[in-house]
Amino acid sequence: MSTLYLVATPIGNLSDFSPRGVEILNQVDQIACEDTRTSSVLLQHFQIQKPTFSFHQHNEHRKVNHLVNLLNGGTDVALISDAGMPGISDPGFLAARAAHQNGHTVTAIPGPDAATTAVAASGLPCDRYLFEGFLPPKKGRETRIREIADSDITTVLYVSPHKLVRFLNRFSEFAEPDRWICIARELTKKFEEVQRGQLSELIRIWEERESIKGEFVVIISGKSYSE
Known part of the structure; x- marks a missing residue:
């Protein structure tokens, strides 16, 4: 059983990012990003070097299968949006539902929204x-x-x-x-x-x-x- 982490990211000020959020992004195997270019600024700022892939509203249905395959293969994945909590007016609901349906753990790392x-x-x-x-x-x-x-x-x-x-x-x-x-x-x-x-x-x-x-x-x- 793997874990999908929904990690809240700052809505503007990078100083609002929680130490736990940084810890989880450094810990997981891959990071799903609403926009990999936007997320790269956050990841570089906190010196987080992990493989990323896009997971946004236009490819969410298609990428859910990829995300579930990763989880099924023993890979822990973090999902981050451009700002705020994934799933709240941002991609994330389908990923969380699919992870639950496939018997994986879903953990939300709280932060600003x-x-x-x-x-x-x-x-x-x-x-x-x-x-x-x-x-x-x-x-x-x-x-x-x-x-x-x-x-x-x-x-x-x-x-x-x-x-x-x-x-x-x-x-x-x-x-x-x-x-x-x-x-x-x-x-x-x-x-x-x-x-x-x-x-x-x-x-x-x-x-x-x-x-x-x-x-x-x-x-x-x-x-x-x-x-």
Whole structure:
């Protein structure tokens, strides 16, 4: 029986990588990477020299068989994404399921992820929250936005920079203008921002931005929340 390690990697600041994460990557036989070029920066920084292979959303179904064959052959494998915990809005679910189905051990090595980092910093209720990840690009998107607008608990979303203003404006069609929102950008990185305010105010602020770049997490309060 072999082990598949799901290793959380830093979401920006390399200093957030845990000593245990480094230890496991040095210990395993092979490392599956969402993007081998991106992961090479992390591996070189920590002087980790192990064979790598790609495991991303476009080849995940095909590479699961390769990964299982490695495990069946007695090889321990670590899976890392570009940032954060594998399987959370990143490849990883299929690998973990297949490893379990084939009788192998699946161990997660915890670390930072953008969702919990952002919701903790938001100042919005986080005793209960719904993680939506990325909304579907087309089919079902409006239904999900309506559900979020009608929800009584905090919702956490990942939003692409070029879709941020469009999302806020669309959300405003179903939610009150005084709905509390927090927009977290580039968490743990040099240009980190955590901006909190009411929906109408944040729409105005971000519409006035000349350019919108970076990784975004949007935290939306429940509809009954007020300050």
